[in-house]
Amino acid sequence: MIRSLILTTALLLSACGIPDSPSSDISGEENQTLIALINVTVIDGTGAEPVPAQTVLIADGRIHEVGPAGQVTVPDTALVIDAAGKFVIPGLIDTHVHLATDPSGVDNREAVESMLALALDRGIVSVRDMAGDARALADLKRDALVFDIHSPDIYYTALMSGPAFFTDPRTHSASAGLAAGETPWLRAVTDDTDLLYAIAEAKGTGATGIKIYASLGPAEIDRITAEAHQQNMEVWSHGVIDPAGPRDAVASGVDVLSHISHLRWAAEDSVFSNTDSTFWSLPVSDHRITEFLDSVLKAGTMLDPTLLLYIIDPDRPMTASKHDWVINVTRAAYQAGIVISTGTDTDGEIATLDEIFLMVNEVGMSPLDALTAATLNGAKVIGIENETGSITVGKYADLVLLHEDPTVDISNLQSLFMVIKKGRIVVK
Helix, strand or coil: CHHHHHHHHHHHHHHCCCCCCCCCCCCCHHHCCEEEEEEEEECCCCCCCCEEEEEEEEECCEEEEEEECCCCCCCCCCEEEECCCCEEEECEEEEEECCCCCCCCCCCHHHHHHHHHHHHHCCEEEEEECCCCHHHHHHHHHHHHCCCCCCCEEEEEEEEECHHHHHCHHHHHCCCCCCCEEECCEEECCCCCCHHHHHHHHHHCCCCEEEECCCCCHHHHHHHHHHHHHCCCEEEEECCCCCCCHHHHHHHCCCEEECHHHHHHHHCCCCCCCCCCCHHHCCCCCHHHHHHHHHHHHHCCEEECCHHHHCCECCECCCHHHHHHHHHHHHHHHHHCCCECCCCCCCCCCCHHHHHHHHHHHHCCCHHHHHHHHCHHHHHHHCCCCCCCCCCCCCECCEEEECCCCCCCHHHHHCEEEEEECCEEEEC
16 A cells, blocks of 8 residues: 555655647647658668658657558648658667756756757757756756757656765765755665655656665665666666676666676676776687676666766877777677667767767677667667667657768768657757
């Protein structure tokens, strides 16, 4: 009874003001409820080969029909867009951004809205924020949802960590006015934490996932994961949680691991930070790494590599051996068939296209597989694959039209013609 009451309250809080489909009562071409893309080549995001000369019919924000041009009946009232010679892909998804670490400072509303607008202009229709001030995030999410701001749709997490983490100044700015570690979205977890209440409160902030961050052992991760899944929340975790490591996270059943470099500790008996010069020279063919990747695949755990963090840059010291290791292990994970998404975790702008280019140019993904990583896989990582991520009848019409074929050259993602979000033309 208590569980039922808590969960009902959390659901009511998180669902407040969220309609099933976007409002369409504003007149004008961008807000047509019926749109037909005709003569377009469809790249559906599932990994299937491009299909030319198709019609995509959009009704009330969703994909209503996809089929050969001339065989799909287009109503007279539809806005018809002749996309001959163009290519349509699902809207891109970035699975690792930070929008509200310091809403009173660097993440002020004007700066964040500008960053989000630029992302949408580049074809990014959904982002996952990986821990910040849920008060600011809920406001941004609402305004993006109802098109009050020019922005991708926003999904976000509530962070759980051991008490030691909450000396980090970022936690204080993201919980300003309250005690860090004692808010529903930034929670210090101990053996005494009532996780039924803590996760219900987290869900009530509008978060759709729990992020497991640091200073937790295997037993705490097991408890958090089990209760979050009981309450139908995703569980997104670091690999290095210290003292717990990546093997513990996968064993607990987390849905996603972030930061590909953390997988290196799967070859160690404990987590430690004093790595020597040989640490990153471990071959990814070492049996401890290959066995770990096999366990990731069998568990269905997905990876959010954040490759842009590991690019050698004068402003961000990075050894060549570490860079090479993360590229090589990402390639091994890709070749093993593990689901990989495109998250950036970078400052200043949402550079999803750069992450996609790295997947192709350094990891060795085919352009088609990289597109799947940036669309359907991203939706799977967030837990929204039933609503978006592929050009599938019934899903939201989150679409990007391109002048050039990205499966021939991935840089053609920059040849943007139009962006449609939930059936509205938002960029043209």
